[in-house]
Amino acid sequence: MIIAVDGPAASGKGTIARALAHRYRLPHLDTGLLYRAVAATVLQHDLDPAIEADAVASCGFDDMLLGDPELRTDRVGQVASIVSAHPLVRAALLQRQRRFARQPGGAVLDGRDIGTVIAPEAEVKLFVKATPTIRARRRHAELQARGGTQSFDRVLADIRARDQRDAQRTAAPLVQAPDAVLLDTSFLSIDAAVQKAIDLVEAKRRGAA
Numbered sequence: 001m002i003i004a005v006d007g008p009a010a011s012g013k014g015t016i017a018r019a020l021a022h023r024y025r026l027p028h029l030d031t032g033l034l035y036r037a038v039a040a041t042v043l044q045h046d047l048d049p050a051i052e053a054d055a056v057a058s059c060g061f062d063d064m065l066l067g068d069p070e071l072r073t074d075r076v077g078q079v080a081s082i083v084s085a086h087p088l089v090r091a092a093l094l095q096r097q098r099r100f101a102r103q104p105g106g107a108v109l110d111g112r113d114i115g116t117v118i119a120p121e122a123e124v125k126l127f128v129k130a131t132p133t134i135r136a137r138r139r140h141a142e143l144q145a146r147g148g149t150q151s152f153d154r155v156l157a158d159i160r161a162r163d164q165r166d167a168q169r170t171a172a173p174l175v176q177a178p179d180a181v182l183l184d185t186s187f188l189s190i191d192a193a194v195q196k197a198i199d200l201v202e203a204k205r206r207g208a209a
């Protein structure tokens, strides 16, 4: 079974994807990390993320980088949303994600274009959303817990900027797949959101959704 979990920044898709992977004993890929690794490599080499050739040259990153906590910072997230708009960057990362999705037994992937581009054949597609203010509140709390000093307003502005870039780019924009089920986590606890996601997967498996 392939489970595709898409949605905007800090909507809770990673939390849900990890929980579903655990529940159904499936491997999980956080595809945002791949774009973050490209972004971190661009920054490391003092390249320009807006220049496609610079971003493409950074797609051959060492997989060791995927475990670097620096990848989770807001700065890297912002640059990731710049490099991810380049069609050649998306093309360079496409096969790796497709191979992961199509491994025997299935997989859970979360990102922006899993249900639309990477695995349009996924048996289950969730589109996770929450209001920008609630997402910023959650991300702000998360960053503070890690010692971050950004203001709430800064985090909210960054989330809005990233939403806009991700939704408006021409290459694989953030959009709900027509056959994805919408899961609004704005007023759900983590446990309640995960339970809803499990209920949706179960309904799909029974052919009821």
Ligand SMILES: Nc1ncnc2c1ncn2[C@@H]1O[C@H](COP(=O)(O)OP(=O)(O)OP(=O)(O)O)[C@@H](O)[C@H]1O
Pocket (backbone or CB within 6 Å): 007, 008, 009, 010, 011, 012, 013, 014, 015, 016, 032, 138, 139, 142, 185, 188, 189, 190, 191, 193
């Ligand atoms: N339903 C929820 N209620 C409260 N907090 C939540 C909920 N879901 C997720 N969170 C928290 O919100 C933050 C963002 O969640 P998560 O990392 O899952 O989002 P994401 O969509 O994967 O983000 P990104 O796109 O930036 O990778 C985390 O700190 C997580 O613990």
Ligand SMILES: Nc1ccn([C@@H]2O[C@H](COP(=O)(O)O)[C@@H](O)[C@H]2O)c(=O)n1
Pocket (backbone or CB within 6 Å): 009, 010, 031, 032, 033, 035, 036, 077, 080, 081, 082, 084, 085, 110, 111, 112, 113, 114, 162, 166
């Ligand atoms: N399938 C994807 C996943 C991510 N992106 C881009 O990467 C940025 C960082 O992703 P996070 O999930 O870690 O927040 C994100 O803002 C997107 O620009 C993508 O394009 N496609």
